[in-house]
Every structure is written in structure tokens, then in C-alpha cells.
Amino acid sequence: MTVPPTLESDLAAIWAELLDLDPASIAPDATFLRLGGDSVLAVRMSALVRRRLAVELALADVTVEISLAALTDLVRDRASGDGAGARALPVEIVRRPDPSAPFPLMPLQQGYFVGQHDGWELSYASAHFYGDLALSRMDADEAAETLADALHRLALHQPTLRARITPEGEQYVLPPDAPGAIPGPRVLDLRDAADAEIAAALAATRAEMSTSGPNPLTGPGVDVRLTLLPGGRGRLHTAMSLIAMDGWSATVLNRELLTLATDWNAVPAPLEVDFGDYVAAIERLRHTGAWQADRDWWHDRLDAFPPPPALPLLADPRDVAPDLMDTRDARLAADRWTALKRRCAEHDVTPSAAMLTAFAVVLARWAGHRAMLLNTLQLNRLPLHPDIHRTIGAFAATMLVPVDLDGAAAFSDLVRAQQRTFTEHAAHNLVTGVEVSRELARRRGTVRPVAPIVFQSTLGMDAAIGQRQATAAGPLGELDFGDFYHQLRTPQVALEARFWEMNDEMAVAFSLVGELFDPSEVDYAFAELVELIGALADGYGWDRVLPLPDAARPGPADGHGRDRALALPDAAYPGPAEGLRVGDEPRAEAAVAPGPPRDELEQRIAALWEDLLDAPVLDRAETFFALGGDSLLAVRAVARLAKETGRAVGVRRFLDVPTVAGLADAVREGTA
């Protein structure tokens, strides 16, 4: 969080303007009322805070009784906690003249879109997030109508709920009265069902919604269902397509949906801008010097980045066709979470930084080396408008974070160092990790994900938004966040650690492709992480120097780099020293002989690539990605090739042999 040191003087300036006073004469403990303000001026004050400091004050905050000091504290609390705040941005957001016009996909959306075309290893037919929640003391007779009404109003208020994706990889919003625009919930009434039937039905719903998510190419990007159970209980199921909505959108959606369900007369303040306006502004941003400076900053560092953690694998990711991700879950009770937050503050670090470091420590011991490249999922909502934080859309982006753990340092020092690195990288967030990863892959000549081990944290976000999560929602009854099931399917991720807050507790989860890892190793790693977090909450973990592997980078495949001689109890990671590891390059394909395109088909393919890539394509053995192609362009290349040659080549097949020669062979084979 970056807040100018003169926050109080900024606020004093606003008061001075409104009350026609000298700013210096405003004492910190003087109330707005005493200085001559009235209720109407208090409203104007709130508006100026929003406009000038990009901080949203709640209705109940705007009273004449507030003092300058109290207002300063309030604004500081509400200021955004993700580090994307205090930059002056070289573009402005404007309303598009036609809100229904198509607009391009953001980089991460493109990644998910291609993943849905089975374009990548570790991809799924749908990239989506699913969660279900226990309800009790419902008014079952009213619940269905309430939910449908709430979802209807939400879809009117948030255009992204009416969004669709075209086959060419663009997105647009349906007008509210278009057929199919407003999603409706599905209700399953099991109030009179027997226990066995209930268990089977819930399992079936969960299985279905976990593996087959809403697809904005064919319908709404959100799927909401309500199961009514006997005794006033129930379950609320929500699935959201990650192509259309990011993780923070899920929080906004749940909050707003429940607010609308609770109060028949709730009307959310209209959004002044929408996701399409944001994307258009980001497109303009790409042409600015500031964006190019950020791109150059990343490109200068890429060659020095470490590889991802070389975790041992049971299978090659290319051979795995996962259906669902495995999970491991834990909660940190409210009092310990409060304690952890306090400890973090005492050590001058954010909880997210501490969790990232803890995860890195566990990974280092598991992989056998201390320097690694992690992927992080970032909120990434650039503060182009105060409404952005409550807009549903696919804003999120990844950011690569190189980690280098000092084997001799205490944990608190590790966190501080990691926080500095993170902040430094986050300061160049105009360019997304998706784009940086593409360049890194291009330089390394690989089509594998360059950073399939992911960290995601929304800790601290709730405070920034300033609302407590509702625990009751009118006829939907009481929400039990202790009974919460969730599933995440994100492509190109082998293992992801997620941290979020729920009901005053801290939640931590691993989502992983189970087929890739030894489950006992995963269990051990997760237990280590939970133990470490506990030690941090209880205070004694901070000064420890945790045993870490000697090696900074992974060694050669014969295992020298993996230091087994750590003080790790009873062969914690007993897997073989040799064998597959994350970051290994795939077995070599039959080598393609280099040279100029050999025949008309190869020349045609080269010409098509040149057109798409706006770069010379001179060699039949050069890969699409080394030439600057990305996943979305790969999908387009395949589509155009099909149109021009009449032969369809699947995206995955293309990406297996992404060379001019390989593609020509695939076309000749007539492989579909």
C-alpha cells in the first residue's frame, strides 16, 4: 500500500476548500460540523475524496461528526492494498460509444481461451472456479424467487454477467433485453428426499459443476444453482468462467448477489465505467512510453531468471489429461489470523509477502534448490476509475516473481527481502506476466509453461474494500462459510497455493494436478506450510533460520543438485533423485531439418505466419513462439490454415510441432 505522507494535508485541503478556511487552521480533532460543515457539504467531501484520492467511503462514513484525524485513518484503511495504487497513469478511461461493441481479450483471458481449445498441456475444456456453500434457516418457499430476482438485478448492474466470447477470440456484452442475456438460477428441490438421494444429488451437482463449467462461448459465464434440503437447509452453488471473470470478481459477485438477495430494495450504485472501457484504455496504454519502459525493464532481466522449482513428477505433463484439480485445505482460526496479522505488522511486512516466502521455503526443500521462478496471480486492477474495484470482469493477470532464498538468513529477513523484490516487480505492472512469460518462453525456445507453480493471495483485500462479508441473506438464510467446498481449474498450472480470508479466518489451499505429484509428498509439503504459518502466528517462526538446500539452482538430472542431507525428518520427500521434474524440457521430437521452406505448402505456411506475426519467417525449423507468436495467434493460425488449405489441424497438434515443416507434415497427414 502506497499512501502519500501528506494524506492528512490532502484531506485538510479538501475541507479547507469546502468550508472556505485556511488549511493550517484545521485542527486534527475538530469535527466537520464544528468547523461549519453541514450534511450536504459532507456529501461533497466524500465525493472529492473519491475523485482525488481514489478511495471509496461508505455511506455510513459520511457524517458531520467526523474529525480530520479520524477521516485520515479511515481513508488510509480504505486505500487499495495491492500496490497498484499510487501511480499516475498515462491514459484515461472513457466510456465507449457503443457498450455492445466487441473488444479484444486481455492477455490472461487469451491464455484461458486457448486452454479451452485444448491448446496447452495442463489445460481443461473449461477454466473456471466453482464453490458451494451451506445455507441454514432458509425460507425455502421464498428462496428460489429471491435468488432469481437477485441474479436478475445483478446481471443488469454488472454487464460482464451478460458477456460472451466469439470463436475468433473477442468479447462483447449482450444488451439486457437480448434473449439469454439474463442468467437464471437452477433450483433442485430435495426437501422431501431421503438422505441417500440427497447425498447422491449433491455429489452429482458438485461433480458436474466442478468439471464442466459455464462457457461464455456458448452461454452465460456464470452458473448459479440452489439445492433445497429438508429442515430449512440448502446449498448455494456458483461456478464462474475464468475467461470472463477473475478471482476478485467472484468476491464482488458473491457480495453483491447476497446483498441483493438480502434486501428487496437494495440498489447498488451504478457503475460509471465497464470492463470494455477498461480494456480499451489498456490497449491505448500499450502505445505509451511508460508501457514500453516497463516491457524493457522485464526484458532486461529475463535472461537471469531462475527456472521454476524442480519438483519431482510422477508423469510428464504432456501425457496427463486432468479432469479436476486435487486440493488440500486448511484454516487459521480467527484469533491466530489476527495474531499473524499483528506479527506481520511488527515485522514491517504484509501477510501476503510472508505467505509467499513460506510457500517458497516449502518449495525449496521439496525441489532441492533455493532460487526459483514463481508465478503469481495479481488483482492487477489499475486504478483508472474508482469503480474498477467493484466491477466484475477479467482484470487479473499473472506476474513472474524470481525468488532467491538466503540460506543463512532468519525467516523475517527472508520475508523482507522477498517483499522488496515483489514490490519492485509490481511497480512495473503495466506489462502483464502473460506477456513476459511469452517472451521468456520464446527466449528459452520452449512451449511449456515457464512458471507452472503459482501463488495467489487476496489477503488484505477485504479491508481495502471496507465491507464485511454478509453472513445472512434474507430468505436464503444464514451462510456457513465453515462448510465451503471449492474447485479451481486454471490451465498451465501444476501446483497453486491460494490464500484468502473467509469469515475472519485465513484460508490456505493447494490446488494441483494430482496425476503429476506423489500424494504423500504433497501432503508433507502442505503440512510443512501449515506448520510454518502456525509458527509465524504464534511468534517463534520469525527468528528461525530454516534449513534450506545448499544449491541455488537445480542441478543436472543425475540428482547432485538435490540436497537430501537437510535436517528433514524421516525422508520427507522420498521420491527418486532422478526422473522427471518440473521445468524439464520435453523429450526431443524428431529433429526438423533446418533450411528455407522447401515447397509451396511450406512457403504458404511461412507466408501465413509472416502475416500473423508481422515478422520474417525464414526457416522451416523455427518455432512459432520463437518468432513471436502467442497462444491466441496460434488459434488464429490454425483457423486460417484450415480455411486456406481445407485441412483442419488441431491446436494441440500444431503446438506439438509448431514449426513450418512440422505443420506442413500435419496438414499433409490430414490430421484433424
Add this chain to the structure above:
Amino acid sequence: MTRFGVLGGSGTVGRVVVDRLAGAGPLRVGGRDAGRAAEVCASHPGAEPVRADLADAAGLAAFCAGCDVVVNCAGPSYRVLDRVARAALAAGAHYVDAAGDVVALDALADGPPARLADRAAVFSAGLMPGLSGLLPRVLAAAGPLARLDVYVGGAAAIGPLSAVDALLTRGPRFGTALAAWRGGAVVPNALRPLRSVALPGFRGRVHAWPFLSAEAAGLAAALGVDELRNHTVYVTEEIPRALAAAWADEEGPVDAHVPAVVAAADADLAATGPYYTLLFQAVPREHVPGRPRRLVLRTPDSYALSGVVAALTARALADGAIPPGAHLAADVLDPAATLAALRGDPLVTGVELT
């Protein structure tokens, strides 16, 4: 027997010319420093060292007298222009200049010497311009081309005089940056710089800056290609940046920017060691199986290779293979024969015709 006179014979380019012409006939080696000229001649029995300064007209005339072919390796070309050519022709000799370009040709055409009626003066008998305009014609031998891509460059030291030359080679007479040849004309702003790309024949990742030189435009017109893209290839972006900075400074003297350009070239050399590659790739109008579309030629020393080309040109003149008049080497040398000769030259470390 043909007597060859090599001016600037003790320089980087000149030494190679001397070496390649030794044994082909009597050899006169001229330079400002008599000692160094003598040192060069020491390795070649029968070679005659002569002190010769281009600024001294009488000395120049004396040097040229009795030569059949005068090869000039002394620069910088923006100062030499047509002076030595005129002296050579006046003495009844053919003339080869390892450098020089249209500017020198224009100077010669301004009151052309009468001896051009039966003697030839060939300019740009070096690597670039020269080989860069000649070798692509090998790919056009079997039929017309739809498109030709040219990538020439690498890492080489740039001396102060060459730096000045580089700084001065701007403007429509020399070429247009970021332009391409399309549909029979120069199209400005058609191409963008290629950063960090892998190119056949070049090491690792390089940077290719489109620059449609006068030579490339002439080649495109001569071959009748639909599209020609010409690039200068650098190992890092240091040299383009130094050149761009210099060219942006329109008021200042050129000399002020020489150190930056020299330092940039040294930085490139330090990164990879010296190497130079010429890459030509063509898309023929009609596909014929087995027809070569790519020519790559590699050398560790671009200056030395210029000397090889100058020597080959001198021999061609001696053999009467070049008609009288003023020419650019790329227009009058035989592409296939030159390529064959280069294949066998120790300074050429690789030739691929695929």
C-alpha cells in the same frame, strides 16, 4: 604480365589484397608509411614497396605509372572519392576501389576521364556494398524472384575513420531506414526493427535493422523482384542507438559521435568475438524442386573479406572480364564464379546454398 598496384597496402584490407594478388604478377605496394609497406612486401618476394601519399598528386601519378590495375584500399572514401581513380586512368590503368560508392561514381562522372573509353573503374568492390549486392543474384539465376530478404552484419571493430563513414552514410543517396522495396518503388516506414531474433547463419539472438541501401534498391530494380527487404544485423542495440543519437544531433559535428560508435562496436565484439554473416533468402515466383533459395556466407573478418573481393575484381579486370567504363562491382562481377572463388578462400568459414 599484369602489374598490380595496391594503395593502402599495409592496412587491414590492403594486406589481404596484396596476399591474394601475390604471384598473379608484379606487385607494387603503396602506403604513407614506407616502413610498413616494406614490411608487407617482405612476405611476398618481388613485391615492391613505394611510399605514396594520396594528398601528393605527383607521388600518386608516379605510383600509378606502369601499373595495369590500381587497387585502392586507402580511405576514408568520403575523402578519396574519385581522386585515385582519375590518377589511375590517367596512367592508363584499370581501377578497383574496395570501397567508394555512388558518390564516388558521381564525382567521376562529373567530367569523365577519356580513358574510360577503354579502361574500367570499378567501385564498391568490397563486402558491403559489393558482395551484398552481388551474391543474391545467384539465387535469381534459375528464374525471377517474388521476394528477396537480405541480412548482413555481425560483430566487427569500427575504426574512427570507418565510424565517420558510417555516420555519413545517410540520406537518399545512401539509403532509407525502415523502408522496403515493394511493387517497383521504395516504400518508407514499411518495416520495423527486429529485436532479439534468431536468424539462420547468425549466432544466438541478434537485432536486424531494416535499411534499404542504394545498393539494395538498385539490386531490386535490376532483378525485378516484387519485394526486397534489406537489413543490417547487429549483435546488440548499441550501434543503432549510437547512430540514432548521432543522426538526431543535426547541429553538431560528426566527429563528436565517433567515440560512441567505436565504443559500441567494441562492446559488440566483446560480446561475441568477431564474425560476419551474409544471409540471402529468396521466394521464387515459380517453385522448382531443388532450386536453391538461401545463401549464407560466413567470415570472421569483414574487412579482410573486402580485400578478397577487391583482389578478385582486380583479377577479373586483368582477365578482361569487365567492360570499360565506371561500374559498381556488384553489377559487373560474375556471381557464380565469385561465389565459387570465395568458397575456396581461407577467410570464408562457411558457405551454404540450400
Add this chain to the structure above:
Amino acid sequence: MTAAHRAGLAALGDAPLDAVPAAVHTLDLAVLNGIAAHLADALASPGTAAEFAAELGAVPRHRWIVGRWLAAMEGEGLTARRPDGRYERPVRRRRGELIALRRDLDAARARLGYPDALTRYLLGSLRELPGLLTDRVSAQALLFPGGDFATADAAYRDNLVNRYLNAAAVEVVCALPRKRRVLELGAGTGSLTAALLPVLHGHTDAYLFTDLSPFFLDAARRRFTAHPFLRTAVADLDAPLAASCGAEPFDLVVAVNAAHNARDTGALLAGVRAALRPGGTLLLVETCHEHHQSLASMPFLLSAPPGGQRTVRTDVRAGTGRTYLTRAEWTAALGRAGFAVAHDLPDPGHPLAAFSQRLLAAVRTT
């Protein structure tokens, strides 16, 4: 049909007016039912107005509002008085009924020409009733969200009746022979001002725009820069006008939904008469009936300021707790104060009369 009435109707184009009375009634019932719904949820048992107020947690300055609500609800059959004098709790509404209520509210709003900001305002007020009653939420914050006038304009300007009245007022003012000096009292958001200033241009030396709150004066100064004859001043309706407005007589005094804020309308009218030259005109736009639709919002704006006293009326409203005068009461008061009513629009039988917003233009008699 007078010119002013014609001008008013012309401003409405071909908007259908026959549906107005029914739509006004629907809007009234929707809001009243919304209030009743809150009471139904929050109250445990029958009670008196005072008991309900206490149970709702109402702060002292807002307690009177609960009584107001109950009276209105009783009138519409949403509650009944028991033999012991206590009111019954209103019936709890099912969610489906509330959803229908909301849709009715919005549909009626649209038929009356209000923009959708009004729906947001009315629903927002209903939702915030708990906060409004307990003073955790300010009514001004709801009426001026973000410090802007969009909501206030929606309620007081951008609808059928205000368009009619503004156009009629402009016609009346155009026809005045002299309008060199103009005074507006309680000008607020300047909804009529904006329409008057262009037609006064060239005829007026001074337009004195006054209000009790500097907030509105500041906004007016920034907004009406095209009219250099506009000046602003703080003026209290209950204080002698000469102190804030000067001694020089005015040709025209305008008061749009402001005059009823005076403690004593009789005294106000007398003061206005004194400030007008003989033959000068008083232009009033007034609400002549308290509609249920305003009950979730307006009363909170009329309560005593925090730490202050609720205005005690000493005119015909004394002892009733009423805010508005009826048409008949205004006409009588104007007559008593030495005015002759020249325009009284709309005609009571006209559909637009259902809004209970009237234009009264009265001339100071000699």
C-alpha cells in the same frame, strides 16, 4: 386555456397524461408499502407511535416521522388502530410481493417521466430507513450522492409535472412588463432558475439567488456564469428579508418548493409583499399535499437539525405537524397578505393535478 397552461403542455410533447393519476397513486402505495414492510420486519408487537419509534431505535429528532407513517398507513388500510389505541403491526410481505412492489414502483416512475435515478433514490431511502431513523445515515447523503445533483434533479426537475410547471412559469415571466430586479428564495438546486435566466437576459439587472446553505450558492455561481447579473446571498426565510436582500424593491420574487419551509407563511408573504414594488409578482411553486411517495425521504430532511429544534409553525399549520399548505390555504393566505392570484395551475381537474404540485403567480395589489 391560458397561455401559460398551453406553454406547459407544449413542453410535454405527446407524453400520455391520462395515466398520470393512477401512476401517482401506484407510486405512493409502493413507497408506503415499502415503509410498512420495514415496520413489519422490525416490530415485534402492536404499539403506539411512541412505542414503535422507540423499538425502531429512532433518535429523538426523527420520532415524529413514525407517527406520520402510521397515519398514512392507517389511511390506506395497511394498519389499524386497536381498541386500546395501539396500532397493529403491518402485515409481513412475502418476497414475491416485495419484488412486484419494486417493479410497480419503477414502472410508475417511468410513466410519470422520472428518470431511473428516482427509483434508485426511493429504493435507497427505503433500504436505509433503519440508518435514517437512527441517524447513522444522512438524508442529504442520499439526495446528493457524491455531492452531485443528479438525484435531486430527477426528483424535482426531470419529470412531467416539473417540466410543465417550469414551462408555464417561463411563460408567465416572459409576459411580465417589468422584471429588472428578481429575488429567488430557497433556490436550492436551481431547477427553475436555469429555465428563467435565459428569458430574463436583457431584461434583468440583478437576479439574487439565495438559500440557507452555501453549498447551493457555490454550485450556482459555478453553473450560471453565462448570466453575470446573477448574484448569491445567504438568506433565511424566517428573518427580515431586507437584511440579506437589500432594501431596494424587487419586481419578481420566486420561491420553488421553499415557501413552506418558513415558520409562518403569513409572515413570509407579508415580508415578500414589502420587498416587492406595487404591481410586482410573487411566483410560487408549491407542493399542496404530502404524498406517501415522499415519506421515506422528505420527512428526514425536515426534522430538526442535530442539536437543534424542530421548526414550530405558527400559521394555519400550527399544531398539526403538517409541512404543506393546501391550495385553498395558499390562495387564502395570498389574499390576506395583499396579493391577487393571477395564475393557478394546473387546473384541479387536469390529470397533472395528481402530482399536487402547483404554480401560483400572484400580483401585489396596491
